[in-house]
Amino acid sequence: MNETIVSLSSGAIKAAISLIRLSGDNCFDVVRPIFSNKKDDYEHQKFYYGYIMDNEEIVDEVMVSFFKAPKTFTCENMVEINCHGNPYIIQRIIALCIKHGARLAERGEFTKRAFLNGRVDLVTAESVNDLINATNKQAVKLALSGLSGNTSKYVYDLAEKLLGVLTIIEVNIDYPEYDDVEQLTHETILPRLDLFIDSLDKVIQDTKKGQTIKNGIDTVIIGKPNVGKSSLLNALLNEDKAIVTDIAGTTRDIVEGSIDLDGISLNLIDTAGIRHGKNEIEQLGIKKSYDALNKAQLVLLVLDGSTTLTKQDKELLELTKDKNRIIILNKSDIKVNYNLDDSVIISAKNGNIDELITKIKEKFKDLIYNEEPLLFNARQLGLLNQARLHLEEARKQAMQNQVIDLLFIDIQDAYRNILEILGNSTSIDILDNVFSKFCLGK
Numbered sequence: 001m002n003e004t005i006v007s008l009s010s011g012a013i014k015a016a017i018s019l020i021r022l023s024g025d026n027c028f029d030v031v032r033p034i035f036s037n038k039k040d041d042y043e044h045q046k047f048y049y050g051y052i053m054d055n056e057e058i059v060d061e062v063m064v065s066f067f068k069a070p071k072t073f074t075c076e077n078m079v080e081i082n083c084h085g086n087p088y089i090i091q092r093i094i095a096l097c098i099k100h101g102a103r104l105a106e107r108g109e110f111t112k113r114a115f116l117n118g119r120v121d122l123v124t125a126e127s128v129n130d131l132i133n134a135t136n137k138q139a140v141k142l143a144l145s146g147l148s149g150n151t152s153k154y155v156y157d158l159a160e161k162l163l164g165v166l167t168i169i170e171v172n173i174d175y176p177e178y179d180d181v182e183q184l185t186h187e188t189i190l191p192r193l194d195l196f197i198d199s200l201d202k203v204i205q206d207t208k209k210g211q212t213i214k215n216g217i218d219t220v221i222i223g224k225p226n227v228g229k230s231s232l233l234n235a236l237l238n239e240d241k242a243i244v245t246d247i248a249g250t251t252r253d254i255v256e257g258s259i260d261l262d263g264i265s266l267n268l269i270d271t272a273g274i275r276h277g278k279n280e281i282e283q284l285g286i287k288k289s290y291d292a293l294n295k296a297q298l299v300l301l302v303l304d305g306s307t308t309l310t311k312q313d314k315e316l317l318e319l320t321k322d323k324n325r326i327i328i329l330n331k332s333d334i335k336v337n338y339n340l341d342d343s344v345i346i347s348a349k350n351g352n353i354d355e356l357i358t359k360i361k362e363k364f365k366d367l368i369y370n371e372e373p374l375l376f377n378a379r380q381l382g383l384l385n386q387a388r389l390h391l392e393e394a395r396k397q398a399m400q401n402q403v404i405d406l407l408f409i410d411i412q413d414a415y416r417n418i419l420e421i422l423g424n425s426t427s428i429d430i431l432d433n434v435f436s437k438f439c440l441g442k
Contacts, residue, residue: 001116004030005105006097008090009441015085020093021441022079022102023110028066031079034096035064042066052083052093059096060089074110075117108438112431115423122423122434123152126377129438130214138213138263138369145373154373155421158203162415165192169408186398189407193395200388203375207384210376212297213369216258216265220292222320223302224312228330231348232302233257233270261357264364266298298324298363300356305329305336305345326359379434380421387417 004024010017022030032038037050045067052059060083067078083093098104106112108129115125127146134140145151221229237257257268271289293299299320303313317327327340333347344355375381394410416425423431 001113004102005109005113006030006094006102007105007110007441008094009080009110010085012087013085014087017082018085018090019441020081020083020090020097021105021110022081022097023072023074023076023105023113024102025069025077026101027077027079030097030101031064031081033100034059034093035062037064044068044071052081052096054092054096059092060084070117073119074113075119076113105440106435107440108435108442111438111442112435115431121152122431123155123375123380123421124149125423126379126434127151128442130376132439132442134214135216135258136260136263136265138367139265141369141371142210142213142374142376145371146376151373151375152422155375155418158199159415159418161196161199162411162418165189165196166408166411166415169404169411186401186404189404190395190398193391193398193411197388197391197395200384200391204381204384204388206372207375207381209367210374211378211381213263213265213367213374214376216267217297217364218269218295219266219298219300220269220271220289220296221300221302222271222289222293223316224304224310227302227304228348229270229302232300232328232330232346232353233268235348235351235353236266236268261361263369264361264367266360269296293320293323296323298326298360300328301325302328302330302348303340303343304331305338306331306334308337324363326356326363328356375421383417383421387414390414390417 002025004022004027006020006022006027008018009021010019024030028042034052034054035048035050036053037048039048042048043066045065047063047065049063050061052062063082065080065082067080069076069078072078081093083089094104111120111125111128114120115122120128123146127143131140131143131147134143221232223229236259256270259266259268269292271292301316301320303309303316327343329336329339329343329345330348332345332352333350336345339345344359346353346356375384390410390413394407394414397407397410419425
C-alpha cells in the first residue's frame with residue numbers, strides 16, 4: 001500500500017489512444033522526471049500537454065492528468081497518461097515509470113486499494129468487475145445498481161434488522177433491571193426469527209436470479225445423431241460455428257457459443273449425438289454430452305419431425321422429463337409427421353427458429369431485471385446461506401426453550417456473515433481471491 005503502482009487500464013490492443021494509470025503517494029514524483037511539462041505543483045483534475053521523455057529522447061506525445069488524494073478512485077494520488085495506443089510505446093512508458101520508482105500493479109489492485117482505503121465496500125468493488133465483464137443489457141443494469149450503492153444499502157438494511165434484535169438481547173443481559181426496555185422471550189423472538197429467515201430466503205432466491213442474469217443460462221442442445229443440433233446452434237448464433245453434414249455423428253466433441261436474447265444470455269453447448277458409440281472417440285464425445293446434460297439449466301431436446309419417433313427419441317424424452325426443457329421438432333422445411341405437447345416446430349437449416357426464441361423468452365421472463373437491488377455471485381450467496389444456517393440454529397434453540405443468551409451467539413454469527421458480504425472482517429486470502437478475478441489496470 002506504500003508503493004506506487006502502474007498499469008495499462010485500457011484494452012491491450014492497438015488503438016488510437018491508450019490509458020496508463022498510476023496510484024500511490026509518490027506517483028507525481030514518478031511521472032515528473034519523464035514528463036516534459038514540469039511543474040512544482042500539478043493542479044487537481046487538470047490535463048497537461050507534453051511529451052514522455054527517456055532522457056533526451058521523445059517516447060510519445062501525451063496528455064497527462066493529475067488527481068490529488070483523497071478525491072480519487074483509490075483515495076491516493078493518481079496520474080493518468082493518455083498516450084498513443086501502440087503496444088511498443090505503452091510498454092516503454094510503463095518501463096520508464098517502473099524505472100523511476102513504480103511497480104507493476106497486480107490484477108484489480110486499483111479497486112482493491114479503493115476498498116482498503118474505505119472508498120468502496122466489497123459489493124461495490126465486485127460490481128466494478130461485473131460491469132466490465134457484463135455481456136448483456138440486464139447484466140449491465142445489475143452491475144450499475146451495485147456500483148451506485150443500492151445493493152450495499154440493501155445488505156446494510158438486512159444487517160440493521162439483526163442488529164436491532166442483538167441490541168435488545170444484550171441490554172436484557174447486561175441491564176435486566178431496566179423496565180423501559182423490551183424483554184425478549186421465546187414467544188417474542190421466534191416470530192422475529194421466522195420473519196428474518198423468510199426474508200433471507202427471498203434474498204437467496206433473488207441472488208440466484210442475479211447470478212443467472214450475470215452468468216447466463218447454461219443451455220445444452222441434445223438429441224440423437226443427425227437431427228439438426230449443429231444446424232440449430234449455427235442458426236441461434238447466426239454463424240457457422242459447428243460443422244454440418246448429412247453424415248450421422250459428425251459432432252464428436254462439445255461445441256460452444258453464447259447469445260443474448262434481449263437481455264437473456266444463453267451459454268449454448270452443442271453435444272455429440274447420443275447413441276451407442278462405434279469407437280472410443282465417439283464414446284468420449286457421448287460421455288461429455290451426458291455430463292453437459294446433468295449440469296444444464298435449460299435443455300433443448302431436438303427431434304427429427306420429418307420422421308417418426310424412434311426408440312432413441314423416446315429414451316431421450318424420458319431422460320429429460322424432469323429437466324427444464326424445450327422439445328423441438330426440427331426439419332419443418334421437409335415436413336412434420338407428428339406433434340408433442342408443448343413442443344415447438346422449427347427449420348434450423350432455413351433459420352426459421354422464431355417460435356423457439358419466443359418460447360425461451362417466455363420461459364425466462366422472470367429473469368427480466370426490474371431495477372431492484374440484487375446480489376449476484378457465489379461468495380455472496382455462500383455468506384447468505386451461512387447466515388441462514390445460524391438463524392435456523394437460533395430458531396431451533398428457541399423452540400427448545402434454551403436461554404436467550406445462547407441464541408445471541410448464532411444471531412451474532414448471522415449478523416457477521418451478512419456484514420462480511422460488504423467486506424467487513426474479510427480475510428486477506430479471500431480479498432486476494434476476489435480481486436485476482438479483475439483485469440489488470442482496474
